[in-house]
Amino acid sequence: MAVRSEVAEPVDDVPLHLREAEATGRSVTLKVWRGDPTGGELVSYEVPAQEGMVILDAVLWIQAHVDADLAVRWNCKAAKCGSCSAEINGFPRLMCKSRLDSFQGDITVTPMHTFPVIRDLVTDVSWNYEVNKQIPPFSPSEEDLKDPEPWRMQQEDVQRLTEFRKCIECFLCQDVCHVLRNHEQKDQYYGPRFMIRTATLEMHPKDSLDRRPMLKHKAGLGMCNITKCCYEVCPEHINITDNAIIPLKERVADEYFDPVRWAARKLTGDKRGRRPVRGMEDAPDQR
Amino acid sequence: MAEPAVNYDEVSTDVLVIGAGGAGMRGAIAAAQAGCRVQVVCKSLLGKAHTVMAEGGMAAALANVAKPDSWKTHFSDTMKGGKLLNNWRMAEIHAKEAPERVQELERWGAIFDRNAKGLIHQRSFGGHTYPRLAHIGDRTGLELIRSLQDKLVHSPGVDVHMEVTVTRLLVRDGRVCGALAYRRQDGGLVVYRAGAVLLASGGLGKIYRVTSNSWESTGDGTALAYHAGAILQDCEMVQFHPTGMIWPPGVRGLLVTEGVRGEGGLLRNSQGERFMEKYDPERMELSTRDVVARSINQEVLEGRGTPHGGAFLDISHKPADFIKSKLPSMWEQFHELADVDITKEPMEVAPTIHYAMSGVRVEPATGASNLAGLFAAGEVACGLHGANRLGGNSLSDLLVFGKRAGDAAAAFAQAGHKAVSWESGQLSEAIAYTLRPLTGEDGENPYQVHAELQDALTRHAPIIREEKGLRVGLGKVKELQERAARVAVASGGGRHFNPGWHASLDVQSMVDNAEALFVSAIERRESRGAHTRSDYPEPDEELGKVNFVVEKDGRELKLDAIAKEPIPDELMEVINSKWNTDYTRED
Ligand SMILES: Cc1cc2nc3c(=O)[nH]c(=O)nc-3n(C[C@H](O)[C@H](O)[C@H](O)COP(=O)(O)OP(=O)(O)OC[C@H]3O[C@@H](n4cnc5c(N)ncnc54)[C@H](O)[C@@H]3O)c2cc1C
Ligand code: SF4
Ligand code: SF4
Numbered sequence: 001m002a003v004r005s006e007v008a009e010p011v012d013d014v015p016l017h018l019r020e021a022e023a024t025g026r027s028v029t030l031k032v033w034r035g036d037p038t039g040g041e042l043v044s045y046e047v048p049a050q051e052g053m054v055i056l057d058a059v060l061w062i063q064a065h066v067d068a069d070l071a072v073r074w075n076c077k078a079a080k081c082g083s084c085s086a087e088i089n090g091f092p093r094l095m096c097k098s099r100l101d102s103f104q105g106d107i108t109v110t111p112m113h114t115f116p117v118i119r120d121l122v123t124d125v126s127w128n129y130e131v132n133k134q135i136p137p138f139s140p141s142e143e144d145l146k147d148p149e150p151w152r153m154q155q156e157d158v159q160r161l162t163e164f165r166k167c168i169e170c171f172l173c174q175d176v177c178h179v180l181r182n183h184e185q186k187d188q189y190y191g192p193r194f195m196i197r198t199a200t201l202e203m204h205p206k207d208s209l210d211r212r213p214m215l216k217h218k219a220g221l222g223m224c225n226i227t228k229c230c231y232e233v234c235p236e237h238i239n240i241t242d243n244a245i246i247p248l249k250e251r252v253a254d255e256y257f258d259p260v261r262w263a264a265r266k267l268t269g270d271k272r273g274r275r276p277v278r279g280m281e282d283a284p285d286q287r
Numbered sequence: 288m289a290e291p292a293v294n295y296d297e298v299s300t301d302v303l304v305i306g307a308g309g310a311g312m313r314g315a316i317a318a319a320q321a322g323c324r325v326q327v328v329c330k331s332l333l334g335k336a337h338t339v340m341a342e343g344g345m346a347a348a349l350a351n352v353a354k355p356d357s358w359k360t361h362f363s364d365t366m367k368g369g370k371l372l373n374n375w376r377m378a379e380i381h382a383k384e385a386p387e388r389v390q391e392l393e394r395w396g397a398i399f400d401r402n403a404k405g406l407i408h409q410r411s412f413g414g415h416t417y418p419r420l421a422h423i424g425d426r427t428g429l430e431l432i433r434s435l436q437d438k439l440v441h442s443p444g445v446d447v448h449m450e451v452t453v454t455r456l457l458v459r460d461g462r463v464c465g466a467l468a469y470r471r472q473d474g475g476l477v478v479y480r481a482g483a484v485l486l487a488s489g490g491l492g493k494i495y496r497v498t499s500n501s502w503e504s505t506g507d508g509t510a511l512a513y514h515a516g517a518i519l520q521d522c523e524m525v526q527f528h529p530t531g532m533i534w535p536p537g538v539r540g541l542l543v544t545e546g547v548r549g550e551g552g553l554l555r556n557s558q559g560e561r562f563m564e565k566y567d568p569e570r571m572e573l574s575t576r577d578v579v580a581r582s583i584n585q586e587v588l589e590g591r592g593t594p595h596g597g598a599f600l601d602i603s604h605k606p607a608d609f610i611k612s613k614l615p616s617m618w619e620q621f622h623e624l625a626d627v628d629i630t631k632e633p634m635e636v637a638p639t640i641h642y643a644m645s646g647v648r649v650e651p652a653t654g655a656s657n658l659a660g661l662f663a664a665g666e667v668a669c670g671l672h673g674a675n676r677l678g679g680n681s682l683s684d685l686l687v688f689g690k691r692a693g694d695a696a697a698a699f700a701q702a703g704h705k706a707v708s709w710e711s712g713q714l715s716e717a718i719a720y721t722l723r724p725l726t727g728e729d730g731e732n733p734y735q736v737h738a739e740l741q742d743a744l745t746r747h748a749p750i751i752r753e754e755k756g757l758r759v760g761l762g763k764v765k766e767l768q769e770r771a772a773r774v775a776v777a778s779g780g781g782r783h784f785n786p787g788w789h790a791s792l793d794v795q796s797m798v799d800n801a802e803a804l805f806v807s808a809i810e811r812r813e814s815r816g817a818h819t820r821s822d823y824p825e826p827d828e829e830l831g832k833v834n835f836v837v838e839k840d841g842r843e844l845k846l847d848a849i850a851k852e853p854i855p856d857e858l859m860e861v862i863n864s865k866w867n868t869d870y871t872r873e874d
């Protein structure tokens with residue numbers, strides 16, 4: 001098994017914080033799933049541990065020192081881009097946000113289960129991009145669009161949305177949601193990420209569309225039975241169920257059952273005079 | 288050269304946009320709105336570009352928090368911050384148009400924090416006379432990316448190819464008319480034929496060991512442009528951000544947003560002194576980045592560094608709720624990755640490579656390069672920021688010049704510049720270059736060459752530079768260039784999502800960028816902005832009147848000095864104006 005490469009030359013003239021990091025002397029066994037759509041297996045690697053090392057560091061160490069072709073998707077290594085999603089000991093996580101020292105014993109790293117494997121830790125997440133395109137985008141009213149003055153909105157109204165706007169599209173919630181993961185009902189439910197997306201649009205003070213028919217029918221809001229698994233894995237700690245899905249469910253109910261209308265409005269800052277989503281007006285009512 | 292027997296797909300488009308960061312997406316939207324078919328390609332998935340990491344905000348003289356602000360003050364701040372090496376025309380356009388671009392983004396769905404009047408709130412940042420940065424918490428880049436992404440995918444005529452990397456531009460008679468790329472997913476090659484090409488590929492931070500930049504920042508765009516015959520400018524000018532994380536090693540370089548200081552964070556050395564008093568008593572922590580980075584460097588050199596060789600940055604005197612609402616990702620970043628609670632204890636920080644002021648030399652108003660049909664915008668383009676970029680000026684740069692370059696590329700493609708074919712032999716050469724690392728059996732390890740390159744830059748082109756070191760560095764880079772030409776994927780693995788192959792091509796871009804940096808840094812025998820020379824500690828008035836440029840001459844890199852267009856008197860007056868700082872903030 002591989003040993004750590006020597007540090008090339010003495011580094012005394014380089015300031016402390018710029019030196020090559022030193023290994024701690026400990027090492028960790030990483031079992032990484034390697035394979036392609038036809039199949040694969042776990043491969044063990046011995047990785048020298050550094051202080052504060054994250055799983056992604058370990059995977060990149062393997063790339064640089066053992067198997068250059070180990071496929072992994074990453075970008076920022078700062079938990080900001082949502083590229084490095086995988087399952088660590090079976091739990092959906094960002095590899096760049098998972099510290100090696102937070103696990104005991106061997107660590108297993110496998111690709112997200114819900115999406116087709118491309119190679120090794122990389123999966124094909126293009127379905128999510130297709131779903132996103134189906135959600136009617138931000139649509140302010142004609143009046144607001146024509147307004148020559150800068151828009152005014154209150155911090156309070158904006159604040160509610162900031163939680164949702166934190167979403168980095170890591171698709172870990174999509175990975176864990178049993179509707180998509182175990183039942184493979186991708187044709188019936190857009191998944192938690194896109195409930196967040198829709199909630200942002202629905203609660204935007206300047207948006208004028210009504211996406212409730214879409215939520216009820218095409219997006220399959222009713223498929224969610226509030227297990228809250230999505231919230232548990234969200235690296236941005238977005239309270240997907242309590243703050244987005246449940247209010248959306250109430251909002252949809254609001255359309256169909258009048259008595260709760262006032263409650264939903266209070267919860268979610270409903271706006272009047274929304275236009276229904278084009279093409280969804282005549283969607284069959286499945287009540 | 289024999290035609291390699293390889294298959295490739297061909298795609299025709301009016302405007303090819305290379306890059307889907309802020310600049311690329313804004314440019315693509317502009318070109319689509321002008322009626323063009325637009326093909327966007329990017330190395331990673333859509334919405335993951337480096338821009339997503341931007342934290343602090345985007346600078347625009349909206350005058351929401353500080354009434355006296357105007358484009359003039361913003362222009363003056365930008366020019367002074369850049370030590371007048373900036374292209375003044377770009378600085379003027381930027382200051383005038385940034386407010387409109389920010390408001391436009393809001394009308395496309397972006398959400399910003401508000402002031403009490405319900406207008407976009409603006410925060411203070413280094414080098415800006417007034418609070419000027421529109422922001423949402425400390426994740427403004429994500430907001431910009433997501434808003435543009437949603438606008439882009441709903442723009443008619445736009446197609447996006449994700450995880451596709453361009454390896455060569457294709458040229459005919461000095462006109463860029465296409466590009467060769469590979470798909471990560473299956474390793475297939477794609478040839479793009481385009482009426483115009485907009486380069487928006489971002490920066491080059493990965494040439495240094497300690498950087499805030501993402502994986503993508505390997506200087507591909509500047510290398511592509513250089514090999515096609517474009518002129519690169521100010522290659523010595525790279526910005527060290529004063530505050531990167533330094534502990535634990537795994538997170539070294541990770542950015543600590545300037546927003547921390549903007550919200551009241553204080554810098555102290557190991558003796559507890561607020562050392563900025565010595566270096567810039569007026570602006571203190573909110574001095575420009577070049578000054579703060581050098582000051583921290585100096586404190587460490589003089590033995591007043593923190594245990595891991597940096598400075599303390601402390602915001603814990605502010606209420607915990609305030610910190611968590613204004614700087615949520617910073618709180619989380621330190622809590623999760625460094626076991627530090629920034630509401631209770633100071634952070635340890637030191638300078639990290641952050642931004643390339645250098646890049647493709649462009650026409651100020653259009654982003655046109657010296658090659659017909661090639662436009663550039665965003666971090667890959669050069670001119671707006673001069674010798675030092677002010678925080679927040681990049682995100683507004685992306686919007687202002689992304690739009691302008693997109694408009695200009697569309698106009699070029701529509702002005703009868705139909706797609707043409709490249710010169711014969713070019714494509715087969717480009718294909719051979721792209722596939723070569725897959726064939727070399729006992730070639731160099733790309734990761735090793737990359738590590739040595741980072742070492743050379745880290746040692747020989749640090750914050751404080753001197754001739755001898757720069758020359759040693761250049762020598763090393765030349766050797767590394769030869770080795771980079773022999774990199775190969777030792778473990779094989781084929782073309783199907785093979786990072787070893789990708790790294791082999793990235794490192795070849797990086798060595799060429801490094802050569803341009805060293806050559807230009809040697810030539811600028813003065814200290815100006817981000818470029819500090821211990822052997823020439825003062826600015827030199829004459830050198831302030833020129834930009835150093837490099838281009839490819841045969842196989843060699845050629846350096847030249849180009850005289851800057853003098854700043855008109857009336858703008859010089861603006862730059863030297865006194866600004867009213869006696870006003871009431873409207874937070
Ligand atoms: C941590 C951090 C915080 C920052 N905070 C701020 C801030 O608060 N305010 C501010 O103004 N600026 C900030 N900046 C700077 C700013 O974010 C960047 O300068 C800016 O985002 C660059 O945008 P861009 O569109 O030019 O390129 P990028 O966002 O870097 O995008 C480049 C695109 O080009 C693609 N690409 C590259 N090479 C190729 C190739 N060969 N083939 C195909 N595609 C390619 C990439 O995939 C990517 O899509 C920050 C930077 C960092 C690192
Ligand atoms: S709460 Fe709903 S969306 Fe979330 S995981 Fe459970 S079923 Fe899926
Ligand atoms: S909601 Fe959370 S888990 Fe889901 S994609 Fe967004 S950031 Fe990831």
Ligand code: FES
Pocket residue numbers: 073074075076077078079080081082083084085094095096097
């Ligand atoms: S690499 Fe960006 S989130 Fe992990």
